Amino acid sequence: MVKPLLHETTTLITAQNGIPYWYFHGLPGPYEGHRIESVDPGGAVSRALPVHRAVGCVVYAATEIEQPGVIRHLEGTRFSIGEPDGTMSVRCKEFSDAMVAGGLKCPVEADLRNDIWIKLMGNIAFNPISALSRATMASICRHDETRELVVRMMTETLEVAASLGCHPRMSVERRLAGAEKAGEHKTSTLQDLEKGKPLELDVIIKAVVELADLTGVKVPTLRTIGAVADLLNEQLTAA
Template identity: 30%
Template sequence: MLKLLMVGAGGIGGYYAARLSRAGHDVVLTARCEHLHAIENRGLTVRYGGDEWNCRLPVFDHAHLLKQYRADDFDLVLLALKSTATESVLHELGPWLGKGSVALLSLQNGVDNEPMIAAAIGANRTLGGLAVRIGGHIVEPGMIEAEGVGQVVMGEWPEAAPQPDTRRLLLKTLEAAFNKSGIPATVSPRIRHELWRKLVINNGVNPLSALTGLDTRSLTQHPKFGKLVYAMMAETVAASRADGVNLGQQDLDEMFALISSFNAIKTSMLVDKEKGRPLELDSIAGAVLRRSEALGIGAPYTTTVNALLEHGLG
């Protein structure tokens, strides 16, 4: 049995936390405001695949978490917050994490979270990760809804070291625990490469879905929007060279085929726009634009869609 801290009990973090708890692992959550109070009073309810689960899990805001636990009380800390919150949560929890040696696994969008985590607690404690083929959001305080396969890919940041370290054994343990919990999980020796491949999909559909109000299936199957999705994905592939990842045509075509095969998933950015929440624009489109600028190459489609969303259009 693992003792796990899930920082962020939204659609993604809450789903994985519930899966792991139902398999017998000891899971602690963090949440805020009404969502926190609802989980305290009624437990966390998860709707998935026509089923509904209710899990009674200990839940805290960050201030009370720091008083109740030491970082090394946990075998792993998982970060499932929006990437817009990464910097602030590391500022809040950084000193607390710094007193321990526990590893931190990011399950967030974008390619900039792991560098921030590594800067705060050390690369030797940083695990990169991505949630694949899953959509999830908070329906109401204390209740989340999730859909999709919900695969997790994880690995040593930024890639597997020549010599095994403590992260290697931990990742094997996590892989087995996740799979037994009903979470398809694999360990990648090149996690930064995998994160960029996911960014190819995210930049292709997330901003455009927020702009148009369309789900992933409607975008990729549309005769004109589908071409725009492909073009924004191609700009992401080109930008990957700035990080030395060097994705190519095969990656582009594989990622486009993958997102085209998805169910009609409402992207997280579209959900955030509908709910009036900040968009993860900077960590998705912004990441592509910054690296394109560094390489001296254009990204006209990403630039245009990003600008329209920044100005509140769509």
């Protein structure tokens, strides 16, 4: 259904959590052009949304779905964007200018993959744990054992990022402190669970496990939590 909307110069702003389907597009190195099966199964996504049209976007806004068509904005107005190949393109500048004119922050990043991993450090831990425990972000942080679990998951995530040549300038403790400030916020995954919706965790945790297998990094904690969350998701979709 998207195809008729894609004209010669149409750009796709891929605002999402987790690992995007275009991750290896325009990235020099041994994995350039590699397709990540968990986010682009059989190439279905890249066929519908060609990678040359994609501009990445990392969303730094906390929201809650109150009801269909009604979104409560809690905090955050930054939407970082960037070209997969790191160029400072005209289309990025034009989109950024439009977002800023609308009262939002929209920096154009030369290496958006740093932002992707920084945001993912929180999502990869809090989203599945919140679904499994039905706890808010603050509650997860205040509980000693789950706090330590978050630290292990974030540490493994940074090891995968490093194996791909990405070294985010963000410590685990600083990222954890930032997440704790969100307070009694329910992650989008927990909100989906409470509404009986499928848990969109493939791009958040399954993709990172797949990348770990690709580069030979050991991620036992991510693998374990991912397996349990995947079982929960199977039960939801079968219900």
